[in-house]
Amino acid sequence: MTRPIPLRPAEPPAAPRHIGIIMDGNGRWANRRGQPRTAGHREGAEAVNRTVTACRERGVEVLTLYAFSAQNWARPETEVAALMQLLYDYVLGERASIMRQGIRLQAIGDVEQLPSFVRGPLRALEAESRHNHDMTLALALSYGSREELVRSARALAERVARGELDPADIDEAALGGGLDTAGWPDPDLIIRTGGERRLSNFLLWQAAYAELYFTPVAWPDFTPHDLDAAFAWFADRQRRFGLTGEQVEADVMERASC
Numbered sequence: 618m619t620r621p622i623p624l625r626p627a628e629p630p631a632a633p634r635h636i637g638i639i640m641d642g643n644g645r646w647a648n649r650r651g652q653p654r655t656a657g658h659r660e661g662a663e664a665v666n667r668t669v670t671a672c673r674e675r676g677v678e679v680l681t682l683y684a685f686s687a688q689n690w691a692r693p694e695t696e697v698a699a700l701m702q703l704l705y706d707y708v709l710g711e712r713a714s715i716m717r718q719g720i721r722l723q724a725i726g727d728v729e730q731l732p733s734f735v736r737g738p739l740r741a742l743e744a745e746s747r748h749n750h751d752m753t754l755a756l757a758l759s760y761g762s763r764e765e766l767v768r769s770a771r772a773l774a775e776r777v778a779r780g781e782l783d784p785a786d787i788d789e790a791a792l793g794g795g796l797d798t799a800g801w802p803d804p805d806l807i808i809r810t811g812g813e814r815r816l817s818n819f820l821l822w823q824a825a826y827a828e829l830y831f832t833p834v835a836w837p838d839f840t841p842h843d844l845d846a847a848f849a850w851f852a853d854r855q856r857r858f859g860l861t862g863e864q865v866e867a868d869v870m871e872r873a874s875c
């Protein structure tokens with residue numbers, strides 16, 4: 618029997634290259650303090666700042682933050698408006714800091730749905746930061762993984778209909794290449810704050826082999842210390858990518874002896 622080729626080298630994970638974060642628990646954080654939900658989101662924006670800086674300092678290549686889902690449009694109008702205002706404030710207020718830190722900002726999701734007062738500055742910062750290399754900060758906005766997959770599948774179907782693509786050539790690379798995250802490493806680690814244990818339509822395809830870390834800490838309380846706890850947990854995981862534990866061990870030994 619020939620040996621299967623691992624999807625990625627089977628080395629112990631040092632640091633995650635791509636982290637996705639589901640920033641949950643803002644509303645409950647605020648309610649516990651007798652404040653409106655929007656106060657939790659405002660405090661959550663502070664947690665965004667410190668987490669972005671901490672990830673960059675720890676050498677993360679891509680940080681994807683689930684800031685507003687395709688389904689969040691159905692929240693009360695006042696909450697949606699407050700979140701849009703916070704995004705606007707973030708893009709304008711953090712512009713200098715993002716540039717100073719050499720961060721490339723990119724939005725993923727159905728960005729055209731965002732109101733133009735948010736979309737304009739967002740697109741401008743995407744363009745201004747496009748040559749930055751120290752970290753990519755992906756903001757998932759009006760984002761849904763199922764919706765993203767549908768967009769990619771539809772684009773392939775249109776190419777087939779135009780006679781440009783043979784259905785037999787549709788493979789993982791073709792479908793993955795049509796996603797908003799094309800060209801990025803898949804997330805190694807997905808963190809969800811706020812105590813719930815689900816993916817909520819976040820990076821479903823890309824998370825096929827991600828390690829999932831759930832913490833009860835509400836997003837506004839999330840600190841670099843909590844990030845380090847997630848990193849430490851991640852470093853202890855054995856990533857097998859479909860192989861057996863023994864195969865992974867043997868691979869590590871083989872590499873060590875080279």
Ligand code: FPP
Nearest residue numbers: 640641642643644645658661662684703707
């Ligand atoms: C989920 O918590 C959080 C959101 C829907 C919004 C996240 C937004 C921010 C952290 C601030 C703005 C973002 C940036 C990038 C500046 P929830 O409201 O569902 O919390 P709950 O489960 O306690 O109700």
